[in-house]
Amino acid sequence: MTPGGAILAAVSRPRRWLAQPGARAVLPAALVLAGFVVVALAAPWLAPLDPARQSLLARLRRPGSAIGGVTYWLGTDELGRDLLSRIIYGARASLTVALLSVAASGTAGTALGVLAGYFRGWTEIAIMRAVDIMLSIPAILLAIITVAVLGPGFLNLIIVLGFTRWPRYTRVAYAQTLSVSTQPFITASRLAGARPPRILLRHVLPNILAPLIVVATLEFGLMVLFEAGLSFLGLGIQPPTPSWGSIMSVGRNYVGTAWWIATFPGLCLFLLVLSVNLVGDHLRDLFDPRSNIRA
Amino acid sequence: MSAPLLAVQDLCVHFPIRGGWFGRAQGAIRAVDGVSFEIRAGETLGLVGESGCGKSTLGNAILRIVDPNGGAVRLCDVDLATLDAAGLRAARRRVQMIFQDPYASLDPRMTVGASIGEPLSAHGLARGPELWKRVGSLLERVGLSAAHAGRYPHEFSGGQRQRLVIARALALSPDLIVCDEPVSALDVSVRGQILNLLLELQRAFHTAYLFISHDLSVVRHVSDRIAVMYLGRIVEIAARDPLFGRPLHPYTQALISAIPLPDPPAQRRRSRIILTGETPSPAKPPSGCPFHPRCPIAADRCRREVPALEPKSSGASVACHLVT
Amino acid sequence: MSAAAPVLSVRDLTVTIGRRAVVDGVGFDLAAGETLALVGESGCGKSLTALALLRLLPGAARLAGGAVTLEGADLLRIDEAAMRRIRGNRASIIFQDPQSSLDPLMPVGDQLVEGIRAHRDLPRAAARAQALAMFNAVGISEPEQRLGQYPFELSGGMCQRVMIAIALAARPAVLIADEPTTALDVTIQAQILDLMKGLLRDSGTGILLITHDMGVVAEAADRVAVMYAGRLVETGSADAIFGAPRHPYTALLLKSVPRLDDVPKTAMAVIEGSVPAHEEWPAGCRFAPRCPLAEARCRAEIPPDATIGAGRTVACRRHDDVAAGRLPA
Numbered sequence: 049m050t051p052g053g054a055i056l057a058a059v060s061r062p063r064r065w066l067a068q069p070g071a072r073a074v075l076p077a078a079l080v081l082a083g084f085v086v087v088a089l090a091a092p093w094l095a096p097l098d099p100a101r102q103s104l105l106a107r108l109r110r111p112g113s114a115i116g117g118v119t120y121w122l123g124t125d126e127l128g129r130d131l132l133s134r135i136i137y138g139a140r141a142s143l144t145v146a147l148l149s150v151a152a153s154g155t156a157g158t159a160l161g162v163l164a165g166y167f168r169g170w171t172e173i174a175i176m177r178a179v180d181i182m183l184s185i186p187a188i189l190l191a192i193i194t195v196a197v198l199g200p201g202f203l204n205l206i207i208v209l210g211f212t213r214w215p216r217y218t219r220v221a222y223a224q225t226l227s228v229s230t231q232p233f234i235t236a237s238r239l240a241g242a243r244p245p246r247i248l249l250r251h252v253l254p255n256i257l258a259p260l261i262v263v264a265t266l267e268f269g270l271m272v273l274f275e276a277g278l279s280f281l282g283l284g285i286q287p288p289t290p291s292w293g294s295i296m297s298v299g300r301n302y303v304g305t306a307w308w309i310a311t312f313p314g315l316c317l318f319l320l321v322l323s324v325n326l327v328g329d330h331l332r333d334l335f336d337p338r339s340n341i342r343a
Numbered sequence: 344m345s346a347p348l349l350a351v352q353d354l355c356v357h358f359p360i361r362g363g364w365f366g367r368a369q370g371a372i373r374a375v376d377g378v379s380f381e382i383r384a385g386e387t388l389g390l391v392g393e394s395g396c397g398k399s400t401l402g403n404a405i406l407r408i409v410d411p412n413g414g415a416v417r418l419c420d421v422d423l424a425t426l427d428a429a430g431l432r433a434a435r436r437r438v439q440m441i442f443q444d445p446y447a448s449l450d451p452r453m454t455v456g457a458s459i460g461e462p463l464s465a466h467g468l469a470r471g472p473e474l475w476k477r478v479g480s481l482l483e484r485v486g487l488s489a490a491h492a493g494r495y496p497h498e499f500s501g502g503q504r505q506r507l508v509i510a511r512a513l514a515l516s517p518d519l520i521v522c523d524e525p526v527s528a529l530d531v532s533v534r535g536q537i538l539n540l541l542l543e544l545q546r547a548f549h550t551a552y553l554f555i556s557h558d559l560s561v562v563r564h565v566s567d568r569i570a571v572m573y574l575g576r577i578v579e580i581a582a583r584d585p586l587f588g589r590p591l592h593p594y595t596q597a598l599i600s601a602i603p604l605p606d607p608p609a610q611r612r613r614s615r616i617i618l619t620g621e622t623p624s625p626a627k628p629p630s631g632c633p634f635h636p637r638c639p640i641a642a643d644r645c646r647r648e649v650p651a652l653e654p655k656s657s658g659a660s661v662a663c664h665l666v667t
Numbered sequence: 668m669s670a671a672a673p674v675l676s677v678r679d680l681t682v683t684i685g686r687r688a689v690v691d692g693v694g695f696d697l698a699a700g701e702t703l704a705l706v707g708e709s710g711c712g713k714s715l716t717a718l719a720l721l722r723l724l725p726g727a728a729r730l731a732g733g734a735v736t737l738e739g740a741d742l743l744r745i746d747e748a749a750m751r752r753i754r755g756n757r758a759s760i761i762f763q764d765p766q767s768s769l770d771p772l773m774p775v776g777d778q779l780v781e782g783i784r785a786h787r788d789l790p791r792a793a794a795r796a797q798a799l800a801m802f803n804a805v806g807i808s809e810p811e812q813r814l815g816q817y818p819f820e821l822s823g824g825m826c827q828r829v830m831i832a833i834a835l836a837a838r839p840a841v842l843i844a845d846e847p848t849t850a851l852d853v854t855i856q857a858q859i860l861d862l863m864k865g866l867l868r869d870s871g872t873g874i875l876l877i878t879h880d881m882g883v884v885a886e887a888a889d890r891v892a893v894m895y896a897g898r899l900v901e902t903g904s905a906d907a908i909f910g911a912p913r914h915p916y917t918a919l920l921l922k923s924v925p926r927l928d929d930v931p932k933t934a935m936a937v938i939e940g941s942v943p944a945h946e947e948w949p950a951g952c953r954f955a956p957r958c959p960l961a962e963a964r965c966r967a968e969i970p971p972d973a974t975i976g977a978g979r980t981v982a983c984r985r986h987d988d989v990a991a992g993r994l995p996a
Binding site for chain 1: 434435449451
């Protein structure tokens with residue numbers, strides 16, 4: 049069963065999927081993750097107020113306060129903006145950045161790893177040495193330096209995160225490709241007349257996807273945190289666009305007095321990354337045709 | 344006498360041992376060291392030997408899974424050893440392989456129908472409904488049903504998987520199939536089924552087999568002629584019955600004598616030749632005849648000179664100084 | 668055959684994985700100095716039986732019943748500390764792949780010395796001297812040099828000799844050998860079987876030899892117990908089992924093994940179907956789906972063990988038909 053088929057089957061026959069042992073445990077996490085996605089997509093309709101609308105009268109209000117007929121469910125920040133709306137829009141930023149950077153680094157990294165592992169020789173040497181070099185530089189430092197060079201902003205942020213993370217995928221894809229390539233069914237494919245592109249796409253890639261999915265989900269959570277971190281430092285998404293990291297950065301100064309500004313975005317970060325990791329584990333089990341959990 | 348289907352001449356496969364500062368070659372493992380033999384159309388040549396003798400490497404070299412360092416592999420008049428990638432792809436329609444491990448020979452993420460049909464679709468020989476029809480008939484030919492095509496390999500037993508592998512090997516109607524230990528990983532009660540299938544297919548399609556195995560009893564059951572390998576060289580090659588009736592090379596004699604008979608009284612009565620010592624490493628073969636350190640009749644000449652494979656009056660060819 | 672009490676006596680041994688009994692009421696006796704072969708194909712439970720005897724069951728497998736008596740003590744009922752004193756000392760086990768049974772990071776001599784000193788209070792020098800003597804006894808060439816070598820430097824046959832030395836270091840009453848020669852070449856297999864026969868003849872140790880290879884059984888065994896799908900289907904002396912098998916499975920198995928004296932390039936006798944996985948074991952006789960002599964009563968109930976001679980049992984209702992040659996080839 050192809051990965052896409054597995055997910056499709058799980059979604060279209062939910063009752064059967066739920067009867068499997070692992071599915072019950074992951075249901076809450078899957079729902080939370082789905083919830084975040086929905087919130088991010090439907091932000092304009094869900095957010096009660098304009099996240100950029102400032103109100104000096106409503107500065108630093110507690111959650112649940114109502115000022116001038118408007119209820120601020122999660123309180124307000126230092127410029128009187130509704131925290132709930134900012135968090136809802138912030139979900140957009142976090143999820144989009146994480147998704148796009150994982151897509152970019154994952155595709156590039158996997159492709160390089162597979163080429164290195166299948167063709168060996170100089171290809172392997174060049175690619176794996178590049179990986180070693182990239183991995184020897186501390187991740188956050190690399191991100192900060194790249195942002196310093198390229199400048200902050202949404203697109204640059206994705207480039208930075210994509211560029212610094214590809215070696216993670218390459219190492220896993222390389223090791224997996226090495227081990228899969230020695231299997232007789234790959235040899236049989238070659239004997240059957242299949243050319244390298246066919247072998248790589250139809251035989252190698254599907255068989256190495258499972259560990260890569262796990263890496264991708266861990267990376268997704270990490271990218272959410274990195275984006276928050278870079279925005280926290282002022283190097284990521286720039287104001288007035290809300291981002292959980294930048295909100296927490298401001299909230300840092302008000303922890304004693306307006307604790308809600310830093311706490312609620314942090315809570316959302318935690319829940320998002322946790323649910324992503326749990327779902328990722330379940331996806332990996334789902335892809336293995338031999339495991340007990342099957343869609 | 345018509346020309347042989349496959350003629351292997353002086354085939355060599357050496358794996359360099361790398362070491363030192365820059366991975367310089369510091370010697371070589373002489374996995375296949377000057378092997379020559381022929382296979383006629385529709386015939387089975389059994390290739391026996393123990394671990395490290397190079398028989399699997401020889402099978403791989405014939406199919407160019409591993410590149411030979413010397414010698415020729417002539418399939419009719421095409422030398423497989425020197426073909427370019429395009430020529431090799433075309434030539435591989437005539438030679439296929441069956442592997443030892445039925446659990447790793449099929450892509451676990453593809454349906455068995457897709458795996459069996461891959462040779463046909465990769466060469467553009469069939470597509471869509473025509474492809475499925477041919478896959479269905481291949482499945483039936485090996486004793487399974489066409490309805491199995493949509494299933495995955497893990498749903499089949501070891502013996503059934505080996506049938507699937509055979510079906511795939513037959514897809515292009517090859518002239519020669521290299522069988523590398525095809526039944527060693529199967530249960531004893533299932534081996535006979537697969538051997539019978541191979542014999543039946545040979546009768547139907549006149550396919551030649553190079554049957555590689557360490558199990559002499561199995562090889563004897565399916566082969567017309569047998570070649571015995573030791574440390575990368577063929578030490579004896581003969582028709583099946585003369586080889587078992589009157590083995591000429593001391594290693595062949597020891598090998599046959601080491602096979603236990605499933606008959607305790609007969610086994611107790613046999614005089615056995617038990618070899619001393621271990622098989623030397625192919626990286627450091629002994630001087631002269633590679634078998635001399637363990638040979639019960641080794642003479643002085645055996646330590647100095649490598650014996651050549653020479654035909655004897657009985658029709659067998661033996662590589663031994665002491666056999667006339 | 669000695670009339671003395673058997674050194675190892677197994678009764679009704681049952682091992683379960685989840686709810687299913689994968690070893691189902693297995694029982695046999697092993698006399699001193701005797702080699703009993705436990706034969707069966709993959710999945711029949713023979714390896715689990717061996718591990719159960721020494722309480723070394725892996726993972727989800729559980730001992731669910733039975734009694735294993737070794738020199739008077741019931742191994743399934745004593746505590747773990749007492750069991751540890753018995754393993755490697757009164758009962759030893761050697762496994763199939765010798766290279767992975769040895770610690771790859773420790774020289775083989777040290778592993779043998781460790782085994783010797785675990786069960787006997789000897790100073791290092793004396794233990795080392797004994798290790799050297801044992802290496803000699805098991806036919807390891809250049810023993811002085813080998814003591815300091817690592818497993819990867821030794822061949823498969825050599826490693827198996829080391830394993831045998833470690834197993835016999837404390838002169839156990841019973842040696843369990845789980846497929847000891849399966850991973851070895853046939854000429855080395857001949858050497859190892861010869862070695863084991865010689866050593867054990869001298870020491871009087873009983874061997875439980877687990878294998879799927881009928882040739883090895885013919886070569887090395889005095890008595891044979893045939894196992895299929897978790898149960899013993901036939902037991903008897905090697906001559907009796909090979910010469911006059913009484914269970915259809917045994918008879919067909921012997922016929923389906925290629926022999927140096929059959930007619931080549933002809934269809935071999937086969938057993939239809941394949942060995943069932945334990946999820947698929949039928950309610951009645953487990954061989955019935957593949958048995959040419961199966962009848963309704965075979966499929967309904969598991970056949971009882973019938974004793975048809977001294978030390979000769981068979982679990983088949985139609986064993987007389989097999990003896991009379993009515994089994995279709």
